[in-house]
Amino acid sequence: SSRGPDRDSSAEEADEPDSDDSSEMDEGECERRRNECLDNLANLERQFTVLREQLYNERVKHVEYQLAEVRGGRSQEYLGPLRSLQENMRIRIEVAGVLKQMRIENIKHKYEAEEQAAHQHFKSEKWLTYESMREEFLEKIRKLEEERQTVDLWSTGAEWGKRRRKRQVTVTPPYVVYMLPDADIMEDWRLVRKLLEKSD
Template identity: 30%
Template sequence: MSSMENENNGENDEIVDSDKEDSNDDSNSNSSSSDEFESSDLECVDKDKEYNNILVDVEKQFYLIRLLYKNEKNFEIDTKIQQICEGIAPEYIQPFEELIAQNRIRLEIAELIRNYRLNNLKQFYDAEKLAAEQNYMNEKELLKDSIRKDVEEKIQKLNEERYKADSEFFSVSVNYMKKSRKYSYNDDYNGGHHEKRRKAVPISGPYIIHRLKEDEIKEDVNFIKCCLRSQKNNYSMHHHNNNNNHQYSHHF
């Protein structure tokens, strides 16, 4: 580039000098002016050739510089790619560290959310379990009360039927005894009415005077024992049922 500038400067100087010479030689003849024009044309042709050669050299240098720049950029890009793959590139380290920090924060937040949700689920499970247990206990108590009432009603009905049967049996037995005694007394009275009445014999001491026969007395004694035994059995059965009811309720 400096050579081109020097050449341009020289050319300008020559043109100026030629102008001066032309101005000074205006008074010369036409033959001398024609020679000078021919020499200036030759010089212009030479200058064009020189400038063309300089332009070709400049283009070659520009191509070489562009190729060198391209190679340098490719080498720089390959170096950056290798550094990024190895994890040592400055442009890669800082964003990667920021990404790691963001990932750590997100993991901590996810862990907290997980713990909160697990705690919520545990509380919900405990509440459902407690409600189910309370419902089970309430249903159990209601079922026990229902079964207890049914059993007590059945026991009461059985006792009432037993008492009714015993009372009916007792009344039937008493009526039967009264009728049998009445018939036996009438037979004795009618049979011994015409007999001669015996003379009354004085009796001293705490004796019971009756007009029953020995068989009738034994029958009455057996009947009384049977009634007492039945009442005793009923009492023991009723007491046993009460104990069973108490144990049954205690068991539930």
């Protein structure tokens, strides 16, 4: 029983060097693990840089391929909108053609209406001119007839006075100034009628 405490103290002394070794091993393990982690991190960064460069190159190649497809007229992303644009252009051209035809028809109808109005105006003015000149010439003819009758009455009165053997009295017939002789007026009237008949 006297040896029991001695044994316990010796056991505690034996345990002390083991704890010191354990702490030293823990520090070494931590340092090793830290270095290992740093190496892994550096490796990951290198891999990320490589992958990022590869991704960039692949994207550039893809864009260049798409551009080549568009230039060659083979890209579906390009052909879809292109077909839509072509359809819109076709519809707009068709609508423009319909509007053009309608406007041409409208202009044609306006022209025909203006032409008809011009013909009607010409006929109306021609008829008014004809009637005006006809009335003017008829009035001249009427005046000539009246003057001729006046001259005939004067001649008849003079003959009757001679038969009664009266003293001859000088009677001055009416003095009329004519712009044109009767024959010229009648000739003008015939020419006007011929011209009006030709214009019909």
